[in-house]
Amino acid sequence: MSAAEVLGRYRERIVAEIAGLDASMVALRQVRESSSDDDEHDPEGPTLSSEWSRIQGLLAAARQQLTETDAALSRVADGRYGLCLDCGLPIAPGRLEARPTAAYCVTCATRHAR
Ligand SMILES: [Zn+2]
Secondary structure, three states: OOHHHHHHHHHHHHHHHHHHHHHHHHHHHHHHHHOHHHHHHOOOHHHHHHHHHHHHHHHHHHHHHHHHHHHHHHHHHHOOOOEOOOOOOEOOHHHHHHOOOOOOOHHHHHHHHO
16 A cells, blocks of 8 residues: 555544544534533533543644644655655654654654654
8 A cells, every 4th residue: 555545544534533523522512502501500511521621632633633644645745755854864664654644753753852
């Protein structure tokens, strides 16, 4: 399977995940609105809030992944996919397998993390 195919499938999965999370947000908002009358006494209140922040966190992560995937796909189009954005050396195949959107080699990624 080519890098473009791997990334294409990866992207489809993320898009589906975002759609699912968006639907959860809509559902959650409806539950919240319908129960807003007695928020103070609603035992579900705190649960809903934590569920809300959990889904928002997942959504933010999924959108970030989507951005990274699109960037990786544009590198495929440029013929620069698999090359580190910093040092230009090839990124280890194992790393790309584990993380198809990787933009930096292990050395540079470690340096960035510091
Ligand atoms: Zn590098």
